[in-house]
Amino acid sequence: MTHRPPQIVDSHCHLDFSDFDGERDDIIARAAEAGVTRMVTICTRLRNELSVRAIAEAYDPVFYAAGTHPMSAAEEPLASVEDLVSLAQHPKFVGIGESGLDYHYTADSAEIQQRSLNIHIEAAQETGLPLIIHARAADDDMARILSEAYHQRPYTCVMHCFSSSAELARAALDLGFYLSMSGIAAFPKSQELRDIFAAAPLERILVETDSPYLAPPPHRGKRNEPAYTAHTARVGAEVFGLTVEDFAAATTANFDRLFWKAAQWKAAA
Incomplete structure (x- = not known):
């Protein structure tokens, strides 16, 4: 009898990117072989939503x-x-975003980023679907905007590919939000980030690839793909002092709680 790998979820990838053209059947198959039972592919420009x-x-x-x-x-x-709420009617549309703030490369558009973020927050509030947040070099504004909106009307949220400060992690966790662990958490020099995850409650942790970016070791520097979630999950298990099986089970339960539409689809399947 062959050993089945632990069942995990890649909560954030970009399968529409041209890096995967002509290979999607194989990529989905390799994911399944690695134990990745589900993936959320993220549309980053609404004009690409149909594809x-x-x-x-x-x-x-x-x-x-x-x-x-x-x-x-x-x-x-x-x-x-209205656009986002309308798109969210699709049975396999399970989250709002990714939205957020990135002042690392695009600080000059901070004002429009904040306007866009507030629209996405409102759509998450309207639909009850989780907000998917990209945050880089904008910790203070990020914590303030997420918190102010939450206190006006609660919503759920995941800090995708979390690699920000311990302060932003705490601010997000205090609101009941989730932190998602990407390949960055598996990089040798990321001990400070691993410590931030270790201080968080296990029931608020997800795993992701953000593929085609940020491949974890041993694939670092190459194209990432959903199957490699398994490598990050192994590191996550070490961070929390768990077996890979227990960490996979916990993060899958977390995914089902946050991405409830995906869980409903699975239950109905």
Whole structure:
């Protein structure tokens, strides 16, 4: 009898990117072999929503989310709450975003990024779907905006590919939000980040690839893909002092709690 790998979820990838053209069947198959039972593919520009939706419709393990990435906020039409709420009616549309703030490369568009972020927050509040946040070099504004909006009207949220400060981690966790562990957490020099995760409650942790980016060792520097979630999960298990099986089970339960539409699809399947 062959040994089945622990069942895990890649909570954030970009399967529509051209890096995967002509290979998606193989990529989904390799994910399944690695124990990655479900993936959420993220649309970062709303004009690409149809093609991202088509991938989710073509592959049973794939779900999707859509929004305007903060680094594109200045060059894309501003989304409307109505647009996002309408898209969210699709049964495999499971999250709002990714949205957020990125002042590392695009600080000059901070104002439009904040306007876009507030629209995405409102859509999350309206739909009850989780907000998917990209945050880089904008910790103070990020914590303030998320917190102010939450106290006006609660919503759920994941800090995707979390690699920010311990202060932003605490601010997010205090609001009941989730932190997602990417390949960055598996890099040898990321001990400070691993310590931030170790201080968080296990029930608020997800895993992801953000593929095609940020491949964990032993694939660092190469194209990432959902199957490699398994490598990050092994590091996550070490961080929490768990077996890989227990860490995979915990993060999968967390995913089902946060991404409840994906859990409903699984239950109905």
